[in-house]
Amino acid sequence: xxxxxxxxxxxxxxxxxxxxxxxxxxxxxxxxxxxxxxxxxxxxxxxxxxxxxxxxxxxxxxxxxxxxxxxxxxxxxxxxxxxxxxxxxxxxxxxxxxxxxxxxxxxxxxxxxxxxxxxxxxxxxxxxxxxxxxxxxxxxxxxxxxxxxxxxxxxxxxxxxxxxxxxxxxxxxxxxxxxxxxxxxxxxxxxxxxxxxxxxxxxxxxxxxxxxxxxxxxxxxxxxxxxxxxxxxxxxxxxxxxxxxxxxxxxxxxxxxxxxxxxxxxxxxxxxxxxxxxxx
Numbered sequence: 661x662x663x664x665x666x667x668x669x670x671x672x673x674x675x676x677x678x679x680x681x682x683x684x685x686x687x688x689x690x691x692x693x694x695x696x697x698x699x700x701x702x703x704x705x706x707x708x709x710x711x712x713x714x715x716x717x718x719x720x721x722x723x724x725x726x727x728x729x730x731x732x733x734x735x736x737x738x739x740x741x742x743x744x745x746x747x748x749x750x751x752x753x754x755x756x757x758x759x760x761x762x763x764x765x766x767x768x769x770x771x772x773x774x775x776x777x778x779x780x781x782x783x784x785x786x787x788x789x790x791x792x793x794x795x796x797x798x799x800x801x802x803x804x805x806x807x808x809x810x811x812x813x814x815x816x817x818x819x820x821x822x823x824x825x826x827x828x829x830x831x832x833x834x835x836x837x838x839x840x841x842x843x844x845x846x847x848x849x850x851x852x853x854x855x856x857x858x859x860x861x862x863x864x865x866x867x868x869x870x871x872x873x874x875x876x877x878x879x880x881x882x883x884x885x886x887x888x889x890x891x892x893x894x895x896x897x898x899x900x901x902x903x904x905x906x907x908x909x910x911x912x913x914x915x916x917x918x919x920x921x922x923x924x925x926x927x928x929x930x931x932x933x934x935x936x937x938x939x940x
Contacts, residue, residue, distance in 0.1 A: 663879065663880070663898075663899060664880050665700055665880060665881075665882055665934060666700065666874075666880040666881065667700065667701050667703060667870075667871065667874070667876050667880065667881045667882070668695065668700055668881075668882045668884075668931060669702075669704075669705050669727075669867060669881060669882065669883045669893060670702070670703075670705065670883070670884040670927050671705055671706060671863075671884060671886060671889075671890050672704065672705075672706040672708060672713070672716070673706070673707075673708070674886040674887060674903065674905065675885055675886045675887075675890070675922055675926075675927060676704075676884065676922070676927045676928075677716075677922065678922050678925075679922070679923055683925065683928075684925050684928065687925055687928050688928060691935075692720065694932070695931070698935060698938065701724075701725060702720075702724055703724070703727060703867065703870065704717065704724055704725070704726050705727040705731075705863045705866070705867065705890075706726075706727070706728055707729065707730045707795075707820075707847070707849035707853075707855055707889055708728060708729075708795045708797075709728055709729060709773055709777075709778055709796040709797060709798065710728040710729075710733055710735055711777070711796065711797035711798040712728075712794075712795055712796055712797035713726050713728055714726070715797050721737055721738060722737040722738065723737065724737065725737075725870065727866045727867065727870075729773055729817050729818045729855070729857070729861075730818070730847055730849065730855050730857065730861070730862060730863055730889050731744070731861045731862040731863045731864070731865055731866040731867075732744045732817035732818055732857050732861040733775055733817060734866050734869075734870070740775065742866070742869070743775055743815050743817065744817060744858045744860065744861035745774075745815040745816060745817050746817060746819075746844075746857065746858065748809035748810065748816075749809075750841055750843075750844065751772060751808065751809040751816050751819065752806065752807070752809055753841055754819045754840070754841070755770075755772070755805060755806045755808070755819060756806060757836070757839060758770065758819070758836070759806060761835070762823075762827075762832070765824060766823060766826075766827050767821060767822070767824065768788060768791075768822045768823060768824045768825075768852070769784070769788050769791060769792050769820070769822040770784075770805060770819075770820070770821050770822075771805075771819075771820045772805065772818070772819050772820075773796060773816070773818040773819075774812070774814035774815050774817055775814060775815045775817070776812075776813075776814045776815075777796075777798045777799065777800045777814065778800070778820075779799070779801075779802050779805065779808050779812060779814075780792055780799060780800075780801050781801065781802065781804065781805035782801040789801075791822075800812070817857055818855050818856065819855070819856040819857070820849070820853055820854070820855050820856075821836075821853070821854055821856070822853040823852050825852070827852075833848065833854050836854065836856070840856065843858060843859055843860075844856055844857065844858065844859060845857070845858070845859035847862075847888065847889040848887060848888040848889060849887065849889050855889070862892050863889060863892055863893055864892025864893055864896055867883075867892075867896070868896070878896050878897045879897060879898055879899070880899075881896070881897045881899060882897070882899040882900070882901070882931075883896070883897055883899070883901065884900075884901045884902075884918070884926075884927050884930070885900075885901075885902060885903070885906070885910070885914075886902065886903040886905060886906040886910060886922065887906070887910065888910070890910070891910070894910070894914040894915075895913055895914075897915070898915045899915065899916075900915045901914060901915075901916045901918050901927075901930055902914035902916070902917050903917070903918050903921060903922055904917055904918045904921045904926060905921040905922050905923070905926075918930050
């Protein structure tokens with residue numbers, strides 16, 4: 661007998677999305693219609709901003725729940741449910757920590773995200789701006805990113821740093837982790853990018869709040885992920901799926917591994933297979 665499904669949660673890049681940051685819209689439409697009929701809500705959990713996520717699901721915004729910025733911001737459709745902001749002092753300290761220790765050439769992209777937008781320094785190259793926009797959509801350049809906390813009116817939640825390919829990424833992130841102010845944590849979001857925010861603001865934490873509110877048991881939640889920032893999702897339920905394209909370490913933490921990769925619509929194919937089991 662198939663285990664009951666009351667909620668499906670998926671990461672985006674490397675999981676739901678293919679390597680070109682797209683997905684099969686026709687297959688999604690058919691799959692989502694089946695989910696709606698079965699009364700199974702879909703939660704999008706990503707390190708990206710809410711604005712980027714709503715761009716990807718423009719036709720379903722009002723029906724989806726969005727956990728963005730690795731759990732720091734949660735929306736129910738267009739309604740803001742929760743925010744885990746950093747203080748201005750912490751934002752300033754983290755930016756100083758990064759820019760004082762690493763040379764400009766070692767940082768491919770440096771951005772600060774909030775509820776309203778994501779912010780970059782006006783000196784960032786057009787190429788890197790385009791990359792940031794891919795993941796954050798609403799991007800605003802400021803005169804001095806190190807002073808962003810005093811330059812914008814927003815609840816700032818995350819500092820994202822992408823290191824240049826020449827940098828020893830593991831060594832760089834280890835150094836950052838060791839020197840972060842108390843209460844903060846660094847998470848790997850893939851693509852040599854790390855996000856720094858409140859240690860309490862995670863995808864798993866945001867999801868647990870949602871499941872508590874909806875009275876959904878963890879065993880009835882299906883989760884999909886491919887990276888370190890998905891481990892909380894993958895270890896919380898016996899219906900978790902690491903992607904076939906995920907690293908062996910990630911696969912080892914999940915209850916299941918998808919048969920297909922992100923480039924083969926692995927999430928959607930798995931969901932359809934699970935829905936088929938429900939009606940047998």
